[in-house]
Amino acid sequence: MRIVYTDVLVIGGGLAGLRAAVGARRRGHEVVILSLVPAKRSHSAAAQGGMQASLGNTAKGEGDNEDVHFEDTVRGSDWGCDQAVARLFVHAAPQAVRELAAWGVPWNRVRAGEREVVMDGRRVMLSERPEAHGLIAARDFGGTKKWRTCYVSDGTGHAMLYAVSDKAVAEGIPVHERMEAIALIHEGGRCHGAIVRNLVTGELSAYVAKATCIATGGFGRIYRVTSNAVINEGIGAAIALETGAASLGNMEAVQFHPTTIFPAGILVTEGCRGDGGLLKDAAGHRFMPDYEPEKKELASRDVVSRRMEEHIRAGHGVKSRFGEHLWLDITLLGAAHIDGRLREVKEICRHFLGIDPARDFIPVRPAQHYSMGGIRTDARGEAYGLAGLFACGEAACWDLHGFNRLGGNSVAETVVAGMIVGENIADFVESPAGELQVSTALVQGFLAAEQGRLDALLQGKGMESATDIRRRMQDIMTDKVGIFRRGDLLAEAVDELQVLLQRSRRIGVATKRPGSNPELVAAYRVQKMLKLALCVAYGALQRTESRGAHYREDCPRRDDANWLMRTLASWNDPFQTLPTLAYEALDVRGMELPPGWRGYGARDAIEHPATASRAAEVAAIREAFGHADRAIVQQALMPYEHLVPLRFRGHNERLGDPR
Amino acid sequence: MSTDTPRQLTLRILRSSPGEGIAPHWQDFRVDEAEGMTLFIALNEIRDTLDPSLQFDFVCRAGICGSCGMLIDGRPGLACRSLTRDFGPLITLAPLPVFALIGDLSVDTGSWMRGTAERLETWIHSQAEPDLTAVEARMEPELAEAIYELDRCIECGCCVAGCGTLRMREDFVGAVGLNKIARFRLDPRDERSDEDYYELIGDDSGVFGCMSLLGCHDVCPKGLPLQTQIAFLRRRMVAVGLK
Numbered sequence: 001m002r003i004v005y006t007d008v009l010v011i012g013g014g015l016a017g018l019r020a021a022v023g024a025r026r027r028g029h030e031v032v033i034l035s036l037v038p039a040k041r042s043h044s045a046a047a048q049g050g051m052q053a054s055l056g057n058t059a060k061g062e063g064d065n066e067d068v069h070f071e072d073t074v075r076g077s078d079w080g081c082d083q084a085v086a087r088l089f090v091h092a093a094p095q096a097v098r099e100l101a102a103w104g105v106p107w108n109r110v111r112a113g114e115r116e117v118v119m120d121g122r123r124v125m126l127s128e129r130p131e132a133h134g135l136i137a138a139r140d141f142g143g144t145k146k147w148r149t150c151y152v153s154d155g156t157g158h159a160m161l162y163a164v165s166d167k168a169v170a171e172g173i174p175v176h177e178r179m180e181a182i183a184l185i186h187e188g189g190r191c192h193g194a195i196v197r198n199l200v201t202g203e204l205s206a207y208v209a210k211a212t213c214i215a216t217g218g219f220g221r222i223y224r225v226t227s228n229a230v231i232n233e234g235i236g237a238a239i240a241l242e243t244g245a246a247s248l249g250n251m252e253a254v255q256f257h258p259t260t261i262f263p264a265g266i267l268v269t270e271g272c273r274g275d276g277g278l279l280k281d282a283a284g285h286r287f288m289p290d291y292e293p294e295k296k297e298l299a300s301r302d303v304v305s306r307r308m309e310e311h312i313r314a315g316h317g318v319k320s321r322f323g324e325h326l327w328l329d330i331t332l333l334g335a336a337h338i339d340g341r342l343r344e345v346k347e348i349c350r351h352f353l354g355i356d357p358a359r360d361f362i363p364v365r366p367a368q369h370y371s372m373g374g375i376r377t378d379a380r381g382e383a384y385g386l387a388g389l390f391a392c393g394e395a396a397c398w399d400l401h402g403f404n405r406l407g408g409n410s411v412a413e414t415v416v417a418g419m420i421v422g423e424n425i426a427d428f429v430e431s432p433a434g435e436l437q438v439s440t441a442l443v444q445g446f447l448a449a450e451q452g453r454l455d456a457l458l459q460g461k462g463m464e465s466a467t468d469i470r471r472r473m474q475d476i477m478t479d480k481v482g483i484f485r486r487g488d489l490l491a492e493a494v495d496e497l498q499v500l501l502q503r504s505r506r507i508g509v510a511t512k513r514p515g516s517n518p519e520l521v522a523a524y525r526v527q528k529m530l531k532l533a534l535c536v537a538y539g540a541l542q543r544t545e546s547r548g549a550h551y552r553e554d555c556p557r558r559d560d561a562n563w564l565m566r567t568l569a570s571w572n573d574p575f576q577t578l579p580t581l582a583y584e585a586l587d588v589r590g591m592e593l594p595p596g597w598r599g600y601g602a603r604d605a606i607e608h609p610a611t612a613s614r615a616a617e618v619a620a621i622r623e624a625f626g627h628a629d630r631a632i633v634q635q636a637l638m639p640y641e642h643l644v645p646l647r648f649r650g651h652n653e654r655l656g657d658p659r
Numbered sequence: 660m661s662t663d664t665p666r667q668l669t670l671r672i673l674r675s676s677p678g679e680g681i682a683p684h685w686q687d688f689r690v691d692e693a694e695g696m697t698l699f700i701a702l703n704e705i706r707d708t709l710d711p712s713l714q715f716d717f718v719c720r721a722g723i724c725g726s727c728g729m730l731i732d733g734r735p736g737l738a739c740r741s742l743t744r745d746f747g748p749l750i751t752l753a754p755l756p757v758f759a760l761i762g763d764l765s766v767d768t769g770s771w772m773r774g775t776a777e778r779l780e781t782w783i784h785s786q787a788e789p790d791l792t793a794v795e796a797r798m799e800p801e802l803a804e805a806i807y808e809l810d811r812c813i814e815c816g817c818c819v820a821g822c823g824t825l826r827m828r829e830d831f832v833g834a835v836g837l838n839k840i841a842r843f844r845l846d847p848r849d850e851r852s853d854e855d856y857y858e859l860i861g862d863d864s865g866v867f868g869c870m871s872l873l874g875c876h877d878v879c880p881k882g883l884p885l886q887t888q889i890a891f892l893r894r895r896m897v898a899v900g901l902k
Contacts, residue, residue: 037716037718037724037726037769038726038768038769038772038773038814039769040724040725040772040813040814041718041719041724041725041726041769042718042724043718043719043724045719045723045724045813046719046721046723046724055795094792095791095792097795098789098791098793098795099789099791101789101795101796102783102785102787102789102795102796102848103782103783104782104783104843104846104848104849106798106803106804106806106807106810106846107798107803108800108803108804109797109798109799109800109803110800111800133797134797134798134799134800135794135795135797136795137800152803152807152810153804153807155723155807155810155811158723158810158811158813159807159810162810163782163783166776166781166782167782169773169776169777169781169782170780170782175769175773177769177770178761178769200678200761201678229718229719229720229724230717230718230720231718263695264695266720266721267721321694322694340804344723347722348721348722351722351740351742352695352697352721352722352740352742353695354742467707467711471707510711511711511712513676513678513679513712515676515678515679515762516676516678516714516761516762516765517712518706518711518712518713518714519711519712522711648791650792651792652792653792653793653794654794655794
């Protein structure tokens with residue numbers, strides 16, 4: 001039995017995992033990262049448009065600060081997020097962007113003086129302040145009051161991932177590549193590491209750690225049409241679910257990105273619209289202002305995606321042999337802008353569509369893009385129900401995004417959560433609770449169980465095909481658990497997925513070789529993915545309201561009175577075919593921003609009984625403090641500083657601050 | 660392309676499985692071409708319907724992550740963004756040379772690139788610990804853009820596979836390594852001097868090993884200015900060497 005011991009085991013080599021690993025390593029702990037692929041190939045690299053941080057350097061970002069970023073994030077979440085976590089995040093985001101600047105990310109910088117930009121379909125002149133020259137610039141993104149999205153052309157995620165990955169190399173952190181965690185080792189509510197399969201040799205080993213951190217990203221591949229990379233299958237979330245001790249939060253909250261190229265589903269950044277691009281229909285008509293007069297193309301993603309599908313249903317889609325789509329028009333931005341700021345978009349259009357976006361419209365349609373749900377943790381990143389297990393980034397639900405994430409907040413979350421959770425992991429490892437007490441018999445038991453499951457697939461008499469089951473799952477999810485949801489279709493989806501789950505227990509694998517075996521990998525993964533799909537579909541069926549990206553045609557209103565709650569899904573018995581759902585109420589009485597209208601989208605929410613009194617209380621506190629420093633008012637409304645690791649406390653300085 | 664009768668494509672793939680002692684051999688697979696078909700789509704179709712054991716590496720399938728470098732009709736390129744319509748009815752696919760072979764079209768670029776990062780120390784060398792709450796240091800907008808130009812490398816390994824020197828010298832840093840030195844040299848946040856860089860690349864395993872065949876420049880999927888950067892670095896390193 002091969003056992004690797006380490007202080008901290010990080011599962012996932014994308015931005016969140018790497019940054020958490022660097023944090024724990026810098027506190028003096030031994031860290032090992034597991035990654036399915038070389039770390040720099042992680043899906044973080046595909047984040048194009050940028051990361052939100054309220055630096056306020058650009059003319060259209062002047063006056064931005066944590067308060068504005070906080071309110072945008074909460075409104076974006078449709079009040080589903082944990083507001084204390086949102087506060088923690090907006091506080092640390094400027095520090096994350098500045099740290100990355102010091103680590104080498106070539107952020108686009110402010111150039112003083114006049115410049116021409118496209119806003120709302122027109123060319124206008126902006127004047128950048130001379131004192132801001134050379135500071136980090138920002139572009140516009142959906143659902144934000146200020147231009148806040150810091151960027152590196154449209155290769156932001158790539159530049160960030162390379163800087164942080166190279167930082168991990170500088171810190172001497174080993175990344176064990178092509179290694180997949182297929183089960184967590186745990187006992188009595190304490191996680192002790194993972195059983196890991198070598199994807200090249202097929203060998204199983206045990207990684208035993210004081211603290212384990214899952215940072216494996218999202219699970220978009222349970223859908224047929226997704227912008228996600230092929231490795232985004234959610235196995236990290238699934239192995240947490242399979243412990244029966246941890247739970248997954250808000251799995252039904254799935255984001256669909258408005259602009260993925262049709263039909264391949266490859267993302268083109270929200271920066272296209274942020275920089276002035278427009279959505280048009282078959283007649284060449286710009287339709288978003290008809291639906292959303294305030295924010296137009298730059299409403300939040302859930303709203304824009306729904307409006308696009310609504311417009312297609314109304315008969316305005318462009319017909320093609322693959323189905324219907326709409327147009328994204330960035331021709332008005334001009335070739336020079338596209339060559340400088342949207343060059344990945346240009347490359348994608350050229351290679352996958354054979355078009356030049358400076359001259360031609362881009363065919364687009366919404367596709368699955370982001371998993372707001374994930375491993376439910378507290379604000380420190382520690383999993384509910386399993387001490388010593390942490391999670392961060394898209395794999396986690398500490399709950400920054402609620403039911404809809406704002407563009408630019410996810411790549412920001414990866415590094416911010418990595419910073420914060422990395423410190424909290426180090427604190428845990430240094431505490432008495434972090435002591436490692438695990439018997440080799442326990443480890444051996446988990447190892448044998450996993451080997452048994454793989455052997456059953458390889459040597460069993462199953463006749464079901466993993467490929468067929470997987471394709472059917474993806475079709476069900478895209479057709480019945482998509483942008484528009486309905487009770488009867490969701491019920492069908494849940495029934496069909498349960499049948500698939502049972503069939504998946506009888507998969508046969510024709511390729512018998514023990515080593516690199518893509519067929520075996522597909523087989524054990526689809527068994528896990530089906531559980532995630534059931535958490536999404538069943539959670540969506542039970543939630544009889546519409547909130548953020550979860551839209552029920554049969555229950556179209558947001559219902560704060562009954563559904564201001566987070567869904568918790570668990571899977572206690574390996575043979576059950578449905579997750580066990582529980583609900584966790586959000587406390588209106590503690591909210592800094594009580595529920596209201598988002599500023600875009602529908603305006604018909606059913607009010608929570610405590611909303612009015614909390615709103616009055618908030619107004620009274622603001623009145624009582626008058627013109628006091630905004631940090632003092634904030635503290636009175638909803639304290640969150642105790643959640644900020646010591647290293648990241650303090651006031652974020654901005655240009656023109658009195659100091 | 661005719662829309663009525665799709666072409667039938669033959670993908671001739673160099674199969675192997677070193678772990679099982681299966682030596683390299685060609686195997687043909689036939690697929691019907693579809694509109695907009697990429698090698699990503701064709702290879703997955705083969706794996707889903709013809710041979711579930713076929714090994715290849717894709718991650719983003721959007722030309723961003725650099726996982727799917729392979730020899731396509733003998734030329735290194737990214738399979739995910741190669742449209743079959745740009746090729747004849749017979750397409751040969753082989754794994755990238757130089758890198759350790761995992762099996763079929765899958766090679767281990769990760770260990771090679773990690774080795775390069777460690778050897779060339781491809782990170783910002785700075786004594787100062789940043790003050791995260793203070794306003795960031797300024798940088799000229801043009802300089803930031805120039806650094807990004809070189810930062811766009813996706814470590815796909817195509818330049819390594821297309822390199823003449825690497826056929827003869829296993830320890831050559833390759834265009835990917837030289838470009839990284841050029842990138843950090845341009846970055847004022849990195850406090851290393853040309854003398855420091857000379858220690859890293861001032862010999863035949865570094866910039867003086869390049870024979871200027873420049874296959875790297877021709878095959879780089881990101882169109883990085885490798886020719887200019889290698890020539891420029893060579894001049895700078897000669898200047899240090901002559902001191």
